[in-house]
Amino acid sequence: MGTDVLDSIVIGAGQGGLAASYFLKQRCIDHLVLDANPIAGGAWQHRWDSLAMDDVHGVADLPGEAAPARSTDRANVVVPQYFAAYERHHDLPVERPVEVTRVTSDGDLLVVHAGDRAWRTRTLVNATGTWTRPNRPDYPGIDDFAGEQFHTSTYPGRDHLRGKRVIVVGAGASAVQFIGELAPIAAVLWVTRRPPQWRDCGTLGPEAGLQVVTEVEKRVVEGLPPKSVVAVTGLMLRPQEAEADRLGAYDDPLPMFERLEEHGALWSDGTFEPADVILWAIGFRSAVDHLEPLGLRGPNGGIPLERVQGNVQGATTAVLDHRVHLVGYGPSASTIGASRAARRAALEVARQLSDSGSTQDERAS
Numbered sequence: 001m002g003t004d005v006l007d008s009i010v011i012g013a014g015q016g017g018l019a020a021s022y023f024l025k026q027r028c029i030d031h032l033v034l035d036a037n038p039i040a041g042g043a044w045q046h047r048w049d050s051l052a053m054d055d056v057h058g059v060a061d062l063p064g065e066a067a068p069a070r071s072t073d074r075a076n077v078v079v080p081q082y083f084a085a086y087e088r089h090h091d092l093p094v095e096r097p098v099e100v101t102r103v104t105s106d107g108d109l110l111v112v113h114a115g116d117r118a119w120r121t122r123t124l125v126n127a128t129g130t131w132t133r134p135n136r137p138d139y140p141g142i143d144d145f146a147g148e149q150f151h152t153s154t155y156p157g158r159d160h161l162r163g164k165r166v167i168v169v170g171a172g173a174s175a176v177q178f179i180g181e182l183a184p185i186a187a188v189l190w191v192t193r194r195p196p197q198w199r200d201c202g203t204l205g206p207e208a209g210l211q212v213v214t215e216v217e218k219r220v221v222e223g224l225p226p227k228s229v230v231a232v233t234g235l236m237l238r239p240q241e242a243e244a245d246r247l248g249a250y251d252d253p254l255p256m257f258e259r260l261e262e263h264g265a266l267w268s269d270g271t272f273e274p275a276d277v278i279l280w281a282i283g284f285r286s287a288v289d290h291l292e293p294l295g296l297r298g299p300n301g302g303i304p305l306e307r308v309q310g311n312v313q314g315a316t317t318a319v320l321d322h323r324v325h326l327v328g329y330g331p332s333a334s335t336i337g338a339s340r341a342a343r344r345a346a347l348e349v350a351r352q353l354s355d356s357g358s359t360q361d362e363r364a365s
Contacts, residue, residue: 014042041080
């Protein structure tokens with residue numbers, strides 16, 4: 001570990017991490033972005049090939065650069081190219097591949113560890129998202145099933161599942177999207193632990209959208225594990241899902257099966273459904289395990305964040321350690337929210353450095 005001390009380190013180079021770096025650089029804050037991926041693109045580079053820009057829920061503008069337009073082009077190509085160009089254009093200090101394993105405290109400083117390497121920093125912006133922490137199913141008979149099993153994070157694309165009998169498990173937006181593209185080409189059965197919550201209208205107005213984000217923010221301020229925004233907004237069908245809807249793929253999803261067997265799923269009433277594939281669309285958790293040594297979790301299981309009056313997506317500062325800021329956690333877990341939270345995090349970093357007498361100008365004098 002070198003003796004140099006950075007003003008800030010950003011972990012993750014997705015939407016939130018790049019936006020945070022942009023705003024830190026605007027404030028002349030000496031920082032480094034550590035990204036676990038070998039190339040630019042964040043989690044987008046790992047999405048399935050059949051996901052087109054027309055299919056994604058939206059890619060927000062990075063600060064100062066318009067996001068790619070909707071198109072039939074592959075999202076896992078277009079968005080990484082956009083991120084790579086953004087890094088080059090703004091000369092952001094990204095180092096990769098660096099997989100951060102833990103962050104510890106050493107007096108007034110934080111130490112970011114990655115294998116045998118370590119960096120010391122005065123502040124930290126964590127922007128690691130959720131993609132690397134998929135919820136793993138633990139279900140009776142899961143190891144007995146002879147067919148294929150995929151999580152959203154390993155979904156192979158529609159062509160791989162063509163003509164197969166697929167059980168889609170989950171009640172979120174990913175499950176709805178998978179059913180939409182698979183039902184016209186495969187036999188699909190929808191299974192959910194809870195009934196899907198449908199949205200009455202196609203779009204959320206400003207007031208409804210604010211109410212949704214406020215509810216998510218309330219959870220993280222109280223130190224509860226964050227819920228996804230869609231868990232609050234409800235689900236809606238897009239034009240891409242019209243054919244699946246016509247085929248009745250969304251009608252009357254089945255409750256959760258009791259167990260998996262070699263060739264399918266068994267329900268408690270004795271019903272058996274054969275299957276070639278189980279597709280677990282059961283979501284993700286926040287990728288914050290590397291922060292555990294800092295003891296940021298509160299008694300409710302989540303990382304409580306400081307509420308910012310009048311800015312529901314500005315809750316970024318960890319209550320139990322003000323040196324740590326989380327972007328893309330809770331109310332900022334969207335491409336729009338991540339950029340807004342990144343601006344707030346950079347502002348808080350600058351304020352903390354100024355309050356501690358550690359600004360770049362003061363160190364140079």
